[in-house]
Amino acid sequence: MSQERVFSLGNPWFRASVGITVAVGVFSAFVGFIWLPSVEPDAQFQGIWNAICSAAGVPRTWLKSEPSAAAPTFVASTVVVTPQMLDDATAESIGRGATLALKCTMCHGARGLSEANSPNLAGQYAASVYKELQDFKTGARTNAIMSPMIANLSDRDMRDLAAYYAYLPRPPAYHPAGGSTAPSIVAHGAPMRNIPPCAACHGGMDTKTGSPWLDGESAVYLKAQLQAFASGDRHNDISEQMRNVARRMTPAEIDAAAEYYASQPQ
Structure with missing residues (x-):
């Protein structure tokens, strides 16, 4: 019986198995880290070093060709609204x-x-x-x-x-207890579409700092503003919250909310 050790370079089977394993590893690394990333059309994968870094998930802040974030095409609101803002009017x-x-x-x-x-x-x-x-x-x-x-x-x-x-005195509330029922979009929103109730920010349930009081506003004006938010023509809402809400609202919901806030007492 041979006394030659299994894990020995003198063993041809050991040398062959190690060689095959190393070859498979090198080939896999080449395919996964160099060849596959390099055929991607994105600029971030161009070049062997960038392809390796991208495949490995390594930050590439040193890549000078990194495209910069697109500048906004409009002027954004820079007003910082706080709960105490203008509370000390003389x-x-x-x-x-x-x-x-x-x-x-x-x-x-x-x-x-x-x-x-x-x-x-x-x-x-x-x-x-x-x-x-x-x-x-x-x-x-x-x-x-x-x-x-x-x-x-x-x-x-x-x-x-x-x-x-x-x-100045605010107009009397147009929706007293026992009056017209608020439409679902005002009272409950549409949770499945990530739309909060209008009343959560604009009065009725709660108010959010910076959100205007809407009771008594013109239906024509309210519809126009919701449509402008939905289309992106109006974009001065902080954190884009009104654009996100309005673009998810249906035309019927926009009409219902505007008519409700504009409605006069019977």
Whole structure:
């Protein structure tokens, strides 16, 4: 019986098995880490080193040809809204805002209640008014009438206007207990489509800082804004939350929400 050790280079079977294993390993590494990644059309796989790094999942921050993130094609809102924003309005600020608001009356009404399908501003949250004014000034939100009206306003002017409109009495609630039932999209949203209830942010169930009060707004205005969010024509919502909601809403849901918030008491 042979006394030659199995695991010995002198054993031809051992040498053959080791050689085959190494060859298979090298061939597999070549196919998996070099050949397959290199035939991908993406720029990140071009070159042997990049192909190896990509296949291994190694960060390639040193790759100078790495494409940079696409710059947004529009101006985004940069307003930081906080719960305490504009809570300390003074009588002087409100009075000054009332004077500035005289040139706003044609669209928004003498007391902040519009008859021209423009938004009602009486009793609106000061933070909401201020944010929209800032967005009009920076171009994050555009309108043929509002943009030139805002162009020469200072930050103090916008804060005073927001304080004045927030000071005005809000129209009475249009949906008292026992009144018309809120449509499902307002009261419950559509969880399966990741749509929260409108009332969770805009009053009724809860309010979210920066979200405007909607009761009493024009149905025409509300529909136009929801459609603008859905199409992306309006894009000054922070974190894109309204665009995500509106694009998932059906036309019937947009109509129902707008009509509900605009409805008058019987």
